[in-house]
Amino acid sequence: MNIPFVDFNSMHAQIANGLYDASSSVINSNWFIQGSEVSSFEQAFSNYLSIHNCIGCGNGLDALVLSLKALGIGQGDEVILPANTFIATALAVTYAGATPVLVEPRLDTYNIDPSKIEEVITPKTKAIIPVHLYGQPAEMDSIMKIANEHDLHVIEDTAQAHGAIYHGKRAGTFGNTGAFSFYPGKNL
Incomplete structure (x- = not known):
């Protein structure tokens, strides 16, 4: 078969x-x-x-790489991302010249566990990339609070959560940038 x-x-x-x-x-x-x-x-x-600007590019990986570069993230920097994500999230970080730092997910949502983010922050940490998986937004209130306390950028990987709403706002609109993908197999 x-x-x-x-x-x-x-x-x-x-x-x-x-x-x-x-x-x-x-x-x-x-x-x-x-x-x-x-x-x-x-x-x-x-x-x-409900945002001011949207820029089309080739794919979600390009959107993540361009976001990292636009925020000045590169060689010698660290970027926190969930261990449970598609390879493109980590590839974007390495393509920008930075080092991915993985954080385990919550077992009930499979999204990054905000309670584990601060323990991996170092002086080299420059950003967090929360990934909204399976149409479920990550816990953006907690993530944004941590990012603000540590002066970190937030780049949302929203390739799997188009239209998802978290506390009245669409996923992809909380951080400095949001990256989407329109590959035909995505759960739009």
């Missing part, structure tokens, strides 16, 4: 005509990078999140 890892056909069947129309529009415009489609999406997504 052959069971596919991901079945995009069943996901796309209901919206196939809209996908074909949108693809044709982009192909016919000859704007394959940036252009009005990207600008429209950036504006619509920033409105959806």
Whole structure:
């Protein structure tokens, strides 16, 4: 028996005509990078999140790397992230030249355990990357309190929690930056 890892056909069947129309529009415009489609999406997504700016890039990994670099995080710095995450979170830290420092998750949510963050903070620590997993936001109140007390940046990895709400605010809008991914297999 052959069971596919991901079945995009069943996901796309209901919206196939809209996908074909949108693809044709982009192909016919000859704007394959940036252009009005990207600008429209950036504006619509920033409105959806109730934030001022949204910048489209190639993928979630790029969004994390660009966030780290924009915040000046690099060689010799440490970044705290959950041990339970997709490899791209740790890769982003290493691509920026920094060192990932892993913190175990809470067993009831699988998100980073805020009670374990402070014990790994060192003078080299520059940021925390909470990952909102399976549509569940991390405990951002606790994480932001720790970050503020230790003067750390917060980069939210929101690749698996589009639209999730924590205390009346959307995941990805608490920290300095939020990184999203729109790979077709994501749980949007």
